[in-house]
Amino acid sequence: MNFDDTPEEAAYRATVxxxxxxxxxDLSRLSPEERRNWHPAHKEVARQWQATKADAGYACLSWPKxxxxxxxxxxxxxIFNQEENRAGLQFTYxxxxxxxxxxxxxxxxxxxxxxxxxxxAVRGEEIWCQLFxxxxxxxxxxxxxxxxxxxxxxxxxNGQKVWNSGAQIADYGMLVARTDPDVPKHKGLTVFWLxxxxxxxxxxxxxxxxxxxxxxxxxxxxxxxxxxxxVGELGGGWKVIISTLMNERAALxxxxxxxxxxxxxLAGQVASWDGTALEDPAFREWLADLYVDAEAIRLLxxxxxxxxxKGAAPGPEGSAGKLLWxxxxxxxxxxxxxxxxxxGLMDDPDEALLGGAFQHRFLWAPxxxxxxxTDEIMKNIIAERVLGLPxxxxxxxxxxxxxxxxxx
Amino acid sequence: MxxxxxxxxxxxxDEARRFLSAVSPLSVVRTALENPDAGYDRALWQRxxxxxxxxxxxxxxxxxxxxGHVELCALAEELGRAVAPVPFASTVYLFAEALLLGGxxxxxxxxxxQVAMGALIGTLAVSEGPGVLVPDRVATRFAGGxxxxxxxxxxxxxxxxxxxxxASSDEGPGLYLVDLTxxxxxxxxxxxxxxxxxxxxxVFRDAPxxxxxxxLGLLAQVQDRxxxxxxxxxxxxxxxxxxxxxxxxxxxYAFGRPIGSYQAIxxxxxxxxxxxxxxxxxxxxxxxxxSTGAPELxxxxxxxxxxxxxxxxxxxRENIQTHGGIGFTWEADCxxxxxxxxxxxxxxxxxxxxxxxxxxxxELKLALETAA
Ligand SMILES: Cc1cc2nc3c(=O)[nH]c(=O)nc-3n(C[C@H](O)[C@H](O)[C@H](O)COP(=O)(O)OP(=O)(O)OC[C@H]3O[C@@H](n4cnc5c(N)ncnc54)[C@H](O)[C@@H]3O)c2cc1C
Ligand SMILES: Cc1cc2nc3c(=O)[nH]c(=O)nc-3n(C[C@H](O)[C@H](O)[C@H](O)COP(=O)(O)OP(=O)(O)OC[C@H]3O[C@@H](n4cnc5c(N)ncnc54)[C@H](O)[C@@H]3O)c2cc1C
Numbered sequence: 001m002n003f004d005d006t007p008e009e010a011a012y013r014a015t016v017x018x019x020x021x022x023x024x025x026d027l028s029r030l031s032p033e034e035r036r037n038w039h040p041a042h043k044e045v046a047r048q049w050q051a052t053k054a055d056a057g058y059a060c061l062s063w064p065k066x067x068x069x070x071x072x073x074x075x076x077x078x079i080f081n082q083e084e085n086r087a088g089l090q091f092t093y094x095x096x097x098x099x100x101x102x103x104x105x106x107x108x109x110x111x112x113x114x115x116x117x118x119x120x121a122v123r124g125e126e127i128w129c130q131l132f133x134x135x136x137x138x139x140x141x142x143x144x145x146x147x148x149x150x151x152x153x154x155x156x157x158n159g160q161k162v163w164n165s166g167a168q169i170a171d172y173g174m175l176v177a178r179t180d181p182d183v184p185k186h187k188g189l190t191v192f193w194l195x196x197x198x199x200x201x202x203x204x205x206x207x208x209x210x211x212x213x214x215x216x217x218x219x220x221x222x223x224x225x226x227x228x229x230x231v232g233e234l235g236g237g238w239k240v241i242i243s244t245l246m247n248e249r250a251a252l253x254x255x256x257x258x259x260x261x262x263x264x265x266l267a268g269q270v271a272s273w274d275g276t277a278l279e280d281p282a283f284r285e286w287l288a289d290l291y292v293d294a295e296a297i298r299l300l301x302x303x304x305x306x307x308x309x310k311g312a313a314p315g316p317e318g319s320a321g322k323l324l325w326x327x328x329x330x331x332x333x334x335x336x337x338x339x340x341x342x343x344g345l346m347d348d349p350d351e352a353l354l355g356g357a358f359q360h361r362f363l364w365a366p367x368x369x370x371x372x373x374t375d376e377i378m379k380n381i382i383a384e385r386v387l388g389l390p391x392x393x394x395x396x397x398x399x400x401x402x403x404x405x406x407x408x
Numbered sequence: 409m410x411x412x413x414x415x416x417x418x419x420x421x422d423e424a425r426r427f428l429s430a431v432s433p434l435s436v437v438r439t440a441l442e443n444p445d446a447g448y449d450r451a452l453w454q455r456x457x458x459x460x461x462x463x464x465x466x467x468x469x470x471x472x473x474x475x476g477h478v479e480l481c482a483l484a485e486e487l488g489r490a491v492a493p494v495p496f497a498s499t500v501y502l503f504a505e506a507l508l509l510g511g512x513x514x515x516x517x518x519x520x521x522q523v524a525m526g527a528l529i530g531t532l533a534v535s536e537g538p539g540v541l542v543p544d545r546v547a548t549r550f551a552g553g554x555x556x557x558x559x560x561x562x563x564x565x566x567x568x569x570x571x572x573x574x575a576s577s578d579e580g581p582g583l584y585l586v587d588l589t590x591x592x593x594x595x596x597x598x599x600x601x602x603x604x605x606x607x608x609x610x611v612f613r614d615a616p617x618x619x620x621x622x623x624l625g626l627l628a629q630v631q632d633r634x635x636x637x638x639x640x641x642x643x644x645x646x647x648x649x650x651x652x653x654x655x656x657x658x659x660x661y662a663f664g665r666p667i668g669s670y671q672a673i674x675x676x677x678x679x680x681x682x683x684x685x686x687x688x689x690x691x692x693x694x695x696x697x698x699s700t701g702a703p704e705l706x707x708x709x710x711x712x713x714x715x716x717x718x719x720x721x722x723x724x725r726e727n728i729q730t731h732g733g734i735g736f737t738w739e740a741d742c743x744x745x746x747x748x749x750x751x752x753x754x755x756x757x758x759x760x761x762x763x764x765x766x767x768x769x770x771e772l773k774l775a776l777e778t779a780a
Binding site for chain 2: 001002003004260261264265278281284285287288289291292293295296299300302303305306317320323324376378379380382383384386387388389390391392393
């Protein structure tokens with residue numbers, strides 16, 4: 001057990017911290033409105049920052065050099081990420097591509113056209129989206145109906161995807177399609193990558209309950225994709241899906257966003273009886289519980305790192321981090337509104353404390369418990385894959401896909 | 409950075425588990441439970457003493473092995489798993505640590521080698537009755553080398569040879585070393601919810617006592633260090649509860665299926681798993697802070713205690729629930745853990761008290777960060 005930097009790690013941290021301080025974009029130039037995720041001004045800052053990092057060898061730190069990375073270690077990458085977070089630089093635009101999809105692409109596809117997608121993604125010039133979920137296939141991620149039919153050297157895709165983060169600005173996507181409806185559901189899936197400008201791809205934004213437009217529906221009508229853009233084997237899609245989802249969970253479970261410091265500072269500024277809310281014993285007791293969970297999220301990401309640095313892939317125990325983090329985000333914002341009392345309702349960025357960040361997060365938090373695998377699915381994974389309890393009684397596993405019952 | 413035991417520490421822990429499963433099966437706990445007058449298992453305590461575990465973190469110059477505190481944490485985790493009915497925590501985490509930090513060289517040279525051999529049982533006597541202990545309002549008095557007052561309850565108070573006692577004096581409150589076998593000490597067994605770890609009321613009337621150095625600061629330090637070590641006992645117990653519940657859920661059928669195939673049970677046990685992971689993460693961080701003397705120790709220790717107390721209580725509760733009616737019987741072993749979870753969660757101050765400490769220490773941390 002050692003949570004200290006080694007002398008080399010400490011030196012690396014100092015170098016990185018100084019470099020970030022000297023090169024970081026100044027987010028205070030943006031208005032509170034512009035500072036929100038997916039705002040074009042915010043996205044532009046993120047893109048420039050990604051390119052600056054790439055030029056200096058800090059983008060995709062742990063990827064091999066020949067894949068556009070910096071050839072560093074997982075620990076160096078983690079240290080860089082920590083320092084980035086410390087400097088308030090948390091951009092999510094490139095996460096889907098760089099943490100989830102491209103590692104799978106690079107593992108399975110060695111052709112020039114596929115590999116040519118990597119360097120621009122590393123520089124933030126090209127953004128990727130994940131086209132997995134469908135109206136009838138969310139938690140049941142093997143229930144994909146979107147069909148791919150072979151025509152010569154090409155595949156013809158027809159179907160609908162939904163909940164696709166960033167598809168409205170994405171340049172490329174990774175898509176799961178059913179290539180064989182006559183075999184059991186997990187066996188008939190295949191993964192492809194595609195240019196979002198391919199004819200027949202139509203992206204329609206979905207307005208989320210927070211009012212933001214991050215999610216989309218994607219309709220695919222007679223979309224033609226060459227077989228060279230198949231990722232992994234024909235019918236081998238499930239394996240690709242699982243490895244990307246595990247990466248996603250590990251990334252989400254490392255926990256970003258508002259945290260105990262923010263809610264503590266808020267409580268310190270807000271009156272409550274004859275002192276501040278921070279002095280209220282009930283708040284303090286709650287704060288202690290929150291901190292214990294927040295610390296666990298931080299520390300468990302070190303465990304992931306310890307196993308990554310020994311060459312192991314992120315395991316099912318990453319589900320615990322994802323569960324903790326999304327629930328913490330919701331509890332924390334609820335409490336912040338409590339502390340503000342009646343004024344907790346106010347969300348105008350110019351009037352609300354912290355630019356209304358807590359109110360905005362309050363309306364975002366329900367999505368955190370759904371996206372990347374719901375709470376219930378995380379618990380199933382822990383129960384089955386970590387504790388070894390039996391799977392649910394299944395009615396859909398052994399029959400051909402086309403015979404599976406479906407509801408709404 | 410390394411979130412794990414080293415290979416040597418793992419080997420020590422495996423060895424400890426093998427040893428304890430041989431000498432301390434749950435039948436030993438049952439015997440202790442059914443013989444509350446004994447207060448602990450003497451044969452087991454002797455075997456543990458022979459292993460040298462009591463001296464694991466005592467420096468060699470005082471007769472210990474001087475391995476370090478992470479090694480002691482590993483042993484604590486295994487003792488917690490075994491629900492071992494021995495005065496290890498009182499003697500090693502509380503009494504020996506208090507002496508190491510606040511004892512004179514003469515006191516240490518006399519007593520620590522005996523502790524290390526397993527020949528001396530010690531304890532810490534702090535509480536004086538119901539409610540949160542406020543150290544500077546303690547009624548027990550020290551004056552002119554003598555101590556007078558009543559401590560209730562004192563875990564291992566019947567078994568202990570010596571105690572470190574919290575008392576007030578003209579110099580303010582502090583800790584005092586008392587020979588419990590000497591003059592001016594009367595004690596009686598008190599009944600508790602965990603008789604496998606006996607407790608006493610101790611009445612001191614002009615009992616000869618020697619001060620330790622450090623006042624209330626020493627008490628806080630001892631409590632922080634013990635909080636980390638106890639968090640490992642809690643973690644070991646909580647993990648075992650989860651394993652028991654999982655095993656039972658796989659074997660027990662209801663409505664034609666293993667109960668472990670119902671989501672009500674699966675999700676319950678997944679929740680327990682998550683709380684155990686939270687306890688593990690905070691305990692490991694505490695162990696690092698304890699073993700390196702890091703300034704993070706007070707906050708890390710308080711967090712480890714809050715997480716450990718919560719996790720063990722939940723796991724022991726839900727283990728009974730998963731066992732259904734059989735889990736509620738005297739015959740089943742589930743209640744050993746339920747009792748011990750409460751015991752460990754109360755002996756050093758209840759979670760409420762430690763949550764207050766977490767908040768106090770967070771404020772300090774934030775103030776330091778702002779100043780920096
Ligand atoms: C903010 C956000 C971003 C997203 N981004 C993407 C993206 O970029 N790309 C993409 O492909 N998808 C994305 N998703 C989709 C996401 O993966 C799904 O919403 C999620 O998997 C749940 O699927 P669903 O919405 O169809 O709900 P359903 O699967 O219909 O679930 C409804 C409810 O039933 C529960 N449930 C379902 N099955 C079980 C079961 N076996 N046991 C117990 N309970 C069960 C669920 O937990 C949930 O509470 C995103 C979602 C959100 C909210
Ligand atoms: C204090 C007490 C008094 C009692 N008094 C009486 C009495 O007077 N008369 C009498 O006849 N009986 C009595 N009982 C028995 C009681 O009804 C049973 O203990 C109870 O029904 C549970 O059955 P079980 O013990 O066999 O546990 P199990 O049925 O084996 O259950 C074990 C665990 O699995 C869970 N479980 C089981 N099936 C499911 C499912 N389908 N979905 C989700 N979870 C499930 C249970 O909730 C439990 O947590 C008493 C029990 C107690 C503890």
